[in-house]
Amino acid sequence: MRNYNDKMSALRYVDSVCLAALESALFLDTHPDDCVALESFRRYNSMCNQAKSEYSKKYGPLTLAHAGDCKNWEWVNQPWPWEGGAC
Amino acid sequence: MWNYEKRLQHPINITKPNAKLAQDIISQYGGPDGEAGASMRYLSQRYAQNNRNVMAILTDIGTEELGHMEMIAAIVQQLTKDLSMEEIVSSGFDKYYTDHTLGIWPMAAGGVPFNANQFQSKGDPITDLVEDMAAEQKARSTYDNLLRLTRDCPEVYEPLVFLRERELVHFQRFGEALRIVQDELDSNNYYAFNPAFDTTTVGMSNTRCNCRK
Numbered sequence: 001m002r003n004y005n006d007k008m009s010a011l012r013y014v015d016s017v018c019l020a021a022l023e024s025a026l027f028l029d030t031h032p033d034d035c036v037a038l039e040s041f042r043r044y045n046s047m048c049n050q051a052k053s054e055y056s057k058k059y060g061p062l063t064l065a066h067a068g069d070c071k072n073w074e075w076v077n078q079p080w081p082w083e084g085g086a087c
Numbered sequence: 088m089w090n091y092e093k094r095l096q097h098p099i100n101i102t103k104p105n106a107k108l109a110q111d112i113i114s115q116y117g118g119p120d121g122e123a124g125a126s127m128r129y130l131s132q133r134y135a136q137n138n139r140n141v142m143a144i145l146t147d148i149g150t151e152e153l154g155h156m157e158m159i160a161a162i163v164q165q166l167t168k169d170l171s172m173e174e175i176v177s178s179g180f181d182k183y184y185t186d187h188t189l190g191i192w193p194m195a196a197g198g199v200p201f202n203a204n205q206f207q208s209k210g211d212p213i214t215d216l217v218e219d220m221a222a223e224q225k226a227r228s229t230y231d232n233l234l235r236l237t238r239d240c241p242e243v244y245e246p247l248v249f250l251r252e253r254e255l256v257h258f259q260r261f262g263e264a265l266r267i268v269q270d271e272l273d274s275n276n277y278y279a280f281n282p283a284f285d286t287t288t289v290g291m292s293n294t295r296c297n298c299r300k
Contacts, residue, residue, distance in 0.1 A: 011094060019096065022151065026256065029143040030263035052092075062093050081095040082161035 007059045014051045014062070020044040089150065096154040097249040101165035101242045106180035108243060109166035110196060111236055113183075115250070116159045117193020117201035120225035126152035128206035128222060135210035137283045138271070141264050145219075148257050155250055160191045162243060211281045216265040223258035227251055 024041035031037055056066035060078040067075045115121045129149030136142045167180070167189050175184050182198070193201035206222070209215050230251035237243045269277055 012098065014094065015097065022147075023256070026144065026147055026151075026260050029147055030140055030260055030267060032140065063090060065090070075093075078093060081093060081157060082099075082164045084100045084161075084165055 010051075010055050010059065014048070014055050017044050017051055018048040021048045089153075095158050095161060096151070097158060097246055099158060099161045099165060099242075099246050101162065103240075103242070104168055104170055104174070105166050105240065105243075106170055106174055106178035108237060108240065109163045110178075110180060110183060112159060112166070112233060112243070112247075113163050113191075113194060114196035115226070115229060115233065116156060116163065116191065118195035118199075118229070119205045120222065120229045121193070121195075121201070121205075122152050122156040122159055122226075123193050123201055124205045125149075125222060125226060126156060127203065128208065129219065131206075131208040132215045132219070135208070135283045136212055136215075138212065138264075138268055140267050141212060141216070144260050144264050148260065151253070151257075155253065158246060158250065162246065163191055164189075166243070210283060212268045212283050213265065213277060216261055216268065219261040220258055220265065223254045223261060227254040227258070230254065 021041060021044035024037055024044055027037050028034065028041055052062050053066065056062050057069055060074045061067040061069065064075065067073070117123050126149050129145045129152065133142050133145040133149070136145065170178075170180070170189070175181050183192075186192070195201075207215070207218055209218070230247055233247050234244060234251065237247060268282065272282065273279060
């Protein structure tokens, strides 16, 4: 993962690599034998997972899977997506 | 089973409230071609499909549409934040406000509530996929209309451009899914039987990926 020092850019990075992974997945649903697309999915999906995990460690959990990483129950304190600002 | 991610698929940061626009944009939440209907349509249609590709594309696009519902709701919420009573009345938002205050409720721009009759789940793969392709085009036209209404409002315009693009991608994928279904049928008569219902059908091919790691 690239080194982002602000929360907003880190989240934009999550958005972009996860969209690339989703786009590859949709393509594979109708082209399951396309090896290039599968390689692209593997690459972006691993970037997406890593980006979410690193974001969650640094700025707070994006998913319940990462919610146990903090000392407190940070899930309720992190902004909800519609609240704007960072999300 | 679904897992929630505490982020929007594409960022929305609207700084200037505009209750007039909110009333137009809410149509893509609960209107006839909105994201709620899209999601319910695809996720409901999955169960009667018998082709593995179609089950997958309906699941993945239906899931993405849930994320689009959340984006539209975020736009409406941010457009109606911190409204004064004067703005509520002068923008015509008072009718919505009477029943929902500033809560988000699925309805069309004209006030018609969300209704399952806005989509079909027919249990016939060709019928359902043709409906899905039409649904994506109808949603694209709605976004085109909304883009004309929001030209002066880049904070609203930009995420709508993103959502419009997703309709095009989904239309393409549903077209491919329809082709996959038709390739497994007799091209002299695609409608000889319903491959998801009639038992006379030959086994649908089970596509496997040959490119293992």
